Structure formats: C-alpha cells, structure tokens
Amino acid sequence: MASSVEVGSAVPRAAARRAPVPWVAMYHSVGDCSDDPYRVTVTPERLERQLRWLRGRGLRGVSMAELLAARARGGARGLIGLTFDDGYADFATGALPLLRRWQCNATLFVLPGRLGGENAWDPLGPRKRLLDADGIRRLAAQGVEIGSHGLAHIDLTGADDATLHAEVARSRALLKELTGTPPAGFCYPYGALDTRAVTAVRTAGYQYACAIDPGPLTGPHALPRLHIGQNDTALRLYLKYRLHRLRRRPVEGG
Numbered sequence: 001m002a003s004s005v006e007v008g009s010a011v012p013r014a015a016a017r018r019a020p021v022p023w024v025a026m027y028h029s030v031g032d033c034s035d036d037p038y039r040v041t042v043t044p045e046r047l048e049r050q051l052r053w054l055r056g057r058g059l060r061g062v063s064m065a066e067l068l069a070a071r072a073r074g075g076a077r078g079l080i081g082l083t084f085d086d087g088y089a090d091f092a093t094g095a096l097p098l099l100r101r102w103q104c105n106a107t108l109f110v111l112p113g114r115l116g117g118e119n120a121w122d123p124l125g126p127r128k129r130l131l132d133a134d135g136i137r138r139l140a141a142q143g144v145e146i147g148s149h150g151l152a153h154i155d156l157t158g159a160d161d162a163t164l165h166a167e168v169a170r171s172r173a174l175l176k177e178l179t180g181t182p183p184a185g186f187c188y189p190y191g192a193l194d195t196r197a198v199t200a201v202r203t204a205g206y207q208y209a210c211a212i213d214p215g216p217l218t219g220p221h222a223l224p225r226l227h228i229g230q231n232d233t234a235l236r237l238y239l240k241y242r243l244h245r246l247r248r249r250p251v252e253g254g
Contacts, residue, residue, distance in 0.1 A: 021223070022067055025083065025226055027083065028085050030095040049233075051101075059078055059079070063081070065185070067081045085187055087114075091139070096139070107185060108145065114152055114153070115130065146181075148175055149189060155190055156197040182205065193222060198222055209223065210225055212224065212225055
C-alpha cells in the first residue's frame with residue numbers, strides 16, 4: 001500500500017486557480033449490511049467489486065493527502081480519493097486487506113473523543129464498534145492517512161464557540177498526540193457546514209476538509225464527496241464517476 005503523503009503544499013497559493021473538483025468517494029463501515037437503516041455499510045464482497053471496477057478502468061484509489069499533493073503537481077490523472085468516515089473498527093478487517101489487494105489507499109476520519117466506543121449518534125443502530133487508540137496507531141503506521149471527524153460526531157453548525165473549537169482544534173491536538181503527526185484533513189460530521197465551521201477548520205491548521213455537497217462553500221476546506229453504498233453496482237459507479245464533475249462547482253487549487 002502506498003504510504004501517506006505530506007500535503008503541506010497540497011494547495012499552494014501559486015496554484016490557486018479554478019480546477020475541476022476531485023472525485024472523492026465516501027464510505028463508512030465495511031461488514032454485515034443486513035441491518036443498515038442509514039445505508040452506511042458495504043459488504044467486503046461489494047467493496048472488492050467496486051475496487052476491481054476502479055482498477056479495471058485505470059483508476060486507483062488513494063488517500064486525500066496523496067490526491068491533493070498529486071493535483072498540486074499536475075499529476076493526479078487516474079487518481080480518486082477514498083475516504084472512510086467515523087473510524088469503525090471493521091475498517092481494519094473489512095476494508096484494509098482489500099485496499100492492499102487492489103493497491104489502493106484511503107483516508108480514515110476518526111473521532112478521538114469516542115475511542116473504542118460505538119456509533120451512539122445513530123439512534124436506530126445497529127451499534128458498531130469504533131477503533132481504539134491502539135487500532136488507530138497501527139493503521140497510521142501501515143500508511144493509512146488519519147484525519148479528524150471531530151470529537152464526538154456532532155453537527156458543527158449548531159455548536160457554540162467553545163464546542164466548535166474543541167471539535168475542530170482539540171480533536172486535531174489529540175490525534176497529533178496519538179499518531180505523532182497533526183492530521184492534515186478534517187471531515188464535517190453529517191456533511192453539515194457553514195462559513196463559521198469552515199473558518200474554524202482553516203484556522204485550526206487543517207490543509208483540507210471533506211464535506212458532502214457544500215455548494216457555494218466548495219473549496220479546499222469544503223470538498224464535495226459522493227456517497228458509495230451497497231447498491232452501487234458497476235453501472236451506478238460509472239454514472240457517478242461520469243456525472244460528478246458536471247454537477248459540482250470547480251475548486252481553487254491544483
């Protein structure tokens with residue numbers, strides 16, 4: 001698997017220009033999807049078919065760090081971003097072996113305020129275990145890019161100033177203590193963001209941030225992503241890949 005990439009120059013000012021938005025896939029859990037009211041789970045079998053589809057078309061899934069660094073160099077052709085939200089423990093068993101098999105990498109957005117806990121923010125369940133500190137350290141050591149998903153998975157648009165700072169800046173500090181490296185990327189819980197949240201993320205030192213459909217806020221700190229789920233067959237992936245840039249605003253940077 002490709003190692004993580006420094007992105008200190010991922011969006012250099014010299015390269016500030018309007019460019020097509022990158023194609024970034026959003027996953028969550030990889031495991032049993034028989035009880036999946038929020039459609040956040042794909043089976044390992046489905047994920048493998050999706051990775052096979054990408055590789056068969058000359059595409060390779062990489063971490064956001066690698067993707068943005070390659071775009072800044074003008075060498076991102078054939079690369080797409082793979083992201084996994086929430087830091088589910090099944091990433092290590094269900095996703096990572098398949099990513100390695102297909103020579104891909106990914107960014108894993110974790111919640112340092114819920115280490116070893118569960119997805120308590122999903123009232124309908126089912127309960128899924130989250131990675132603990134040792135699990136995150138092991139994945140980082142294996143080249144998986146670790147990003148912040150905040151502390152506790154709350155909607156930042158409704159947070160007061162103290163909570164917003166903790167979710168954004170404190171989570172970054174905790175992940176630096178955990179892995180030895182400050183995370184370059186942030187991911188907005190629920191994809192919810194506003195100008196205040198984007199400003200807080202930028203001020204905290206993150207070099208990029210992922211959303212879902214940020215509309216007019218689209219930029220390096222509000223990158224759109226496409227949800228990829230269990231029902232995404234080869235035909236659906238093809239349509240999502242082909243139509244993505246037609247539906248998204250350009251983004252500044254390479």
